Amino acid sequence: MLSPGAQSLRRGLLTYGPLLTALVVEIIAFELIGRRQGNPGFASFNIMMLVLNQSAIYGVMAVGMTFIIITGGIDLSVGSLVALCGVLSALAVKWGGDPVALWIVVGWGIALIAGTASGAIAGLFITRLAIPPFIVTLALMSSLRGLGNLMTDGKPVSPLPDAYAWLGRYQLGGTIPVTVLIFVVVLVVGIVLLHYTRFGRNVLAIGGNEEVARLSGIPIARVKLWVYMFGGFLTGIAGIMLASKLGSGSPKVGVADELAVIAAVVIGGTSLSGGRGSILGTFVGLIVVSVLNSGLTWIGVETFGQQVTLGLVILAAVLLDRLKELA
């Protein structure tokens, strides 16, 4: 008998078959179309690193979202929170001045605290006042967006010293972006936490059947609170990464990020009704979408076409998931 953690990991592995096939097909297709257009080189290390780099910010948020969705919850506030956290990290640098390095680190701290605090607020409303996650985080989505705009008068916080962009743009040895490293660390932490700890088992149990989990003595409120705080903390990291990448803290970024992140989680095989899911699935789901977006840009499909395609891919992924359930 496998432990619940190992079981969910195995179930996650079953998800990767079709997704990995889709990924390989995508990459080959874009390479071939690119060549026909006199534009080879999509299937290359550099482009895959670019894709990974472009996925890193969504990816960090998606790890937190996977936990939340597995508990049967949802977090619609991540797009607004990612902007707010970026704004805070930039404001600290702007107001602090010298020494820049110190204020950059202070800014990171403030962003992480704000992210975690927002997650705590969501978690408390959901667990102590029994308000549905959809409603709580919908309210936060609006308020946090407004807060970011209020603090900046709707304008991006800039100019910032060049050092501010280090985290978002520096590449170790000229090939490995720092953001990708952060993403990998977050992935590993997520996998260990979800599949190999008591906390992860509790998360899966709550999503599977909350009543049974309660009867078996799992502290449901506390676990859920931690899950939302973890999600908020990760969104704080994503906010720092995004603002650093753009070299300015803009209150307007991240609109509809919650949808992109939820899409990656769902394509990765995590059930929206909770209890089932894996971090690796989310990762592969995210990469499938990122390769699609980069590839469509590569072969010259414009944004509208990309939006339509993304919707169709979500639909296809869910249909395949249903098929698997019937099999």
Place this chain on the structure above:
Amino acid sequence: MRKRLLLAASAVLVSVVFTACGSGSPAPGDAAKPVIGAALLTQTHIFYQDMVAAMQQEAEAQGFQLRLQYAEFDSRRQHDQIETFIAQGVDALIVAPNDSSGMVPVIAEARAAGIPVFTADIAAHDADAVSHIASDNVQGGRILAEYLAKELGGKGKIAIVDHPIVASVQDRTRGFVEVIDQYPDLTIVQRVPSEGQRDKALRVTQDLLQAHPDLDAIFGINDDSALGALAAVEAAGLQDKIIIVGFDGTPEARDAIRQGKALKADTVQFPDKIGATTIQVIAKQLKGEEVPPIVPVEVALITQESLAAEQQ
């Protein structure tokens, strides 16, 4: 059930392929042609549609391959699009930044990769662009303010339906405010954000009219803002008390001005000239000629009279 699911899944996958292939992927190009990557703000404004049409025409004439991508108001998407263009090794980049500061690092990255960057319509703050091609927005703001000063007899309360994140809009309002400030009895009572979108402009103008029932004039920083404001003013029955001025001269705005609605005047830009000029400047630069850092494109004021004269 299983059959139905399979059928649905295959139908969806087939539509993926059709969308991907059908939505504007360029024909297998002449590989020898220089490639220009254009990362533009949006595909939904008629202004950009006109600009792009002229770009395509001029690119064809100059023997360039033009690749188009649109940010649709998402800074990160635009950032990623530019990075993909850099990875493709395009010969030149045109950027109409979604936000004037957020594209600075990636433009620097392009320059470091040896790709000349040109900004069209919207500038990037302190960015290392070879050349910026845009309407003379400061002048456009000035001529609207002068028109209002004349119409209001140098006295009145004015509001701006604003979109302060964009540098070209900052130029418009700067020129506008500069002239208004020369008239001691003209005051700007409030600046409300529309993000340049009509539905938002409608909402913020409704609030504005509540807050300032004695308003005399509204400056919409683009025609969508002005037309949104117009809808709000008409809904409040204030069309005979408030003068609206806009910017861009889209066909809809021209119609409104022609019909004598509350929208009385517009600064017109010539997006087609911006598009064509941008490609011409790139052609020059690629030939190794010097190009100026700023290339202003002319603007003009239209009113009911000027439109009537145009028709004759």
